[in-house]
Amino acid sequence: MTHRPSLDPVVAAVRLAVRRGLASVPDGSRIVVGLSGGADSLALTAATVFESARRGIRVVAITVDHGLQEGSEDAAEAARDAAEALGAAARVVRVEVRGAGGPEAAARDARYRALRDAARVEGAAAILTGHTLDDQAETVLLGLARGSGAASLQGMAAASDLDGMPLLRPLLTVPRETTRAACAAEGLTPWDDPHNADARFARVRVRERVLPVLEAELGPGVAEALARTAEQLREDAAAFEEMIDETIEDIVEHAEAGIAVSVAALAANPPALRHRIIRHVVAAEFGESLTRVQTLEVARLVTDWAGQGPIDLPACRAARVGGRVVFTAR
Known part of the structure; x- marks a missing residue:
């Protein structure tokens, strides 16, 4: 009897999250995965290719080169090569980053526009991004600092809409350490974006300074607690939306x-x-x-x-x- 090697638990965890995230995607369709080359998106791409194969779903990995730092072109091409080696179709899209709200917001907007446009060209059924549980916790803390109420504390939804295109974030329940371990287990070498260690950016300061202090002072599990809070607030918001929809027709009139x-x-x-x-x-x-x-x-x-x-x-x-x-x- 042939002995089958056991699947590493971290790889299994990422694949399971992706399998659940793809539940709404029709068999035989095409999907776009946002691949930066970092551990999160690389683990996402590997798991998505694996899970999609059995359902006849074609995976197209899109790497967005923002051109904001020296060597970004080489990093983008390396990410494309890694995706192709995994069995995905892949291409690099270069964008110009400009606009209000600071470099982080401008880069994010340019990236999402590029993914949306690529998905439309490909006729994709959905876009997948590699946001993790840790990203969710950071988003909640940044929202708390803004003080703009429950809406900003809801974090990111596992499924949302990007200008008419379904946007899926299947790894929101997966810690960042799991995606990095999954890459190591599968022999994948992620790219470490220097911007992810640049303390000029608020998200980096939350990641490198604020969350570690909270973990040290309050005990482990802070990121998970923040992610749970976001999920509960989204449930509350959905209930409020239903109440508003039921109420508003009776109290609003055109003037x-x-x-x-x-x-x-x-x-x-x-x-x-x-x-x-x-x-x-x-x-x-x-x-x-x-x-x-x-x-x-x-x-x-x-x-x-x-x-x-x-x-x-x-x-x-x-x-x-x-x-x-x-x-x-x-």
């Missing part, structure tokens, strides 16, 4: 150059739901997000009305008109 909400109906709702309705109305009608301060100012038109005038908001203005709060375009 000239805008939309109006019943004061009595807003007042009858608890603050958390009232504030979400206000934010939802502005986002849906005018495409803008309100800050906490702006939301509370609009809520005062309902709960603390003393004849105050209109409130200027991003792209719109809110005013108390009789028994309604009216939002009009500015």
Whole structure:
């Protein structure tokens, strides 16, 4: 009897996560994997090729070269070669990084645009990225620092939408140490991006300084706890969204150059739901997000009305008109 070598547990863990993540992808389709060459995306690519083979899914690995550092072209080509060696189709896409929000945000936006465009060209059913449990924990901590409420603490969803294209993050339950161990177990050599150790970036400082201090002072498992918190908040947010959908049709009506909400109906709702309705109305009608301060100012038109005038908001203005709060375009 032929002895089959046992599968390394870390490789099995990554493959299982990918198998679950691919559950919504039809057999015989095509998918795009974002491959930076780092341990997370390399382990993701290896597991995705393995899991896709049995279902006739074609894997196309896309490496985005941002051109932000010397040697990025060589690193991108090495990542492409590694993907091809694993059995994936692969290509490098070079992008120009520019825009507001700092280099991190601009690079991220350029990367997602490149992945979206590549997926459309390929006719892909989904895009996969290698975000891990540790990335999720970092995202939650950064959201906490911004102080922008539960929405920023929800972290990244395992499945979301990128301009009409399904975006899957199957490794959100997998620690970073597991992806690196999986690469070692499979004889894969990941690329270590120098930017991942550059303390100019807030995410790097969270990774290298903040999380280790929390682990040392509070005990192990902080990253897992933060990821669980994000998951619970997403569940809460989904429940709120259902409540808003059920409520909003009865309390919102169209007004000239805008939309109006019943004061009595807003007042009858608890603050958390009232504030979400206000934010939802502005986002849906005018495409803008309100800050906490702006939301509370609009809520005062309902709960603390003393004849105050209109409130200027991003792209719109809110005013108390009789028994309604009216939002009009500015």
